[in-house]
Amino acid sequence: MTVLQLRSKHCCYGGSQEFYKHDSKVIDLPMCFSIYQPPQVQHGRVPVLYFLAGLTCTEETFMIKAGAQQFASKYGLMLVSMDTSPRHTNIPGETDHWDFGAGAGFYLDATVAPWSNHYRMESYITNELNEIIMQQFPAKKDCVGIFGHSMGGHGALTLALRHPDLYQSTSAFAPITAPSRCPWGQKALTNYLGENQDNWRQHDTVSLIEDGYRTSELLIDQGLNDQFLAEQLNPDLLEKTCKKTGQKLTLRYHEGYDHGYYFISSFIGDHIKHHHNVLTKTD
């Protein structure tokens, strides 16, 4: 069993906010994650909800800024978040770009060297981390949701579509919906997966849905004052594709809201309620 190093622990809304570090086999380096255990774990196993954060964030960002614990406590969900990439890999140029490399793992397994040596965030999250959570915490099996923000919204949507047996509920805040068609995504996919765009489709939400992948009803919130909306996010493309294919989607636009955590915190309660509702039905 993976040995976990408890870095800190804090009471929060009747539950426990904890930060861990461990040696990851998949990443081949130490990795950090955070977990909020709601008070309901005293009475048995609870559903788990993974949050995937955006560019430049760490395993701390969501737990500090989103105000999620209040709602996780209310609905009895465990929250798990993780760092957004491997760190200190010694790959040249790893920290040269804020939107690629460290802090920008894009939640996929890189196939191009040298990134492929460590940058395997999809396997880390869907296999190794999920196994740790299921084995070492009071998490209910087959009762797992995933959500995220921006790059992490892309991660949540693509992982949910690619691993329908693992994730029963999905939502996102301002996700990158079509990385093949925006500068952030093109840069990352080229460097992590190579020039052949056929290999990108498995890591692009719009392409996956076009190709027949499905997941449970999606809830997506998008601010209309988001500085990245026009160039990077493409929610209109996702909406059209969902309409055409029958993938269920609730896409809400919000006048005045931007891309940051003040936006996320305003709607976090709705998202956790969404996951609670879907996970309770499938329970």
Add this chain to the structure above:
Amino acid sequence: MTVLQLRSKHCCYGGSQEFYKHDSKVIDLPMCFSIYQPPQVQHGRVPVLYFLAGLTCTEETFMIKAGAQQFASKYGLMLVSMDTSPRHTNIPGETDHWDFGAGAGFYLDATVAPWSNHYRMESYITNELNEIIMQQFPAKKDCVGIFGHSMGGHGALTLALRHPDLYQSTSAFAPITAPSRCPWGQKALTNYLGENQDNWRQHDTVSLIEDGYRTSELLIDQGLNDQFLAEQLNPDLLEKTCKKTGQKLTLRYHEGYDHGYYFISSFIGDHIKHHHNVLTKTD
């Protein structure tokens, strides 16, 4: 009228989270503050609630970490927080200590040079900043509360006791209640006010209450797993003094909770409701 530089603005819970910088006459240097305007300002002036943060914090800390906007939006209160000291004063040693100097203004007007040249946080908050808020934002006069955390709890309690006409409601999280009798306070008071302890009484909550100062009913929350409880905070002294003198106090101890913002966020809703209740009665 003071010219305010808007540094950033974010929609949050139907209201607006804003960050400002301005040249302060009282501090004789630029100062920064943050303000959350709830949606209710569309219909007229609203009560104002000042939050004073703890050692090492800035005007951002409370707005990012406490999850307060949700409740300010619900109850229709404006929130204001400010930096915890002047910055970049060129006073030698200003940044040598995390618990004195920069980030540790202790919410008083220093009387000892060189600190007295800039470290005048009491006058800044009670005069200059309050004037800015009343003149340039839709704040309701004579409907003002104050609260804070740790050093900022000390600030909130002492300013409320010293300025009863200005503040109608008061509360605190894990406040330094008797700075004359703890290491943090003794270091700060000695350096800012000099060796004569007679001058410290005006900046020590327990002493002020002993000396006959009063304010409206206090709400104080204190974690029992707070790493600073035994040495720095002395809630028992405050409780005894309140009992003896008739100052109304609700002091709540919380098993397992520590000194940080995961503790504050767990009870922030109760505090904002407390201020709402007191301010609505006095309205």
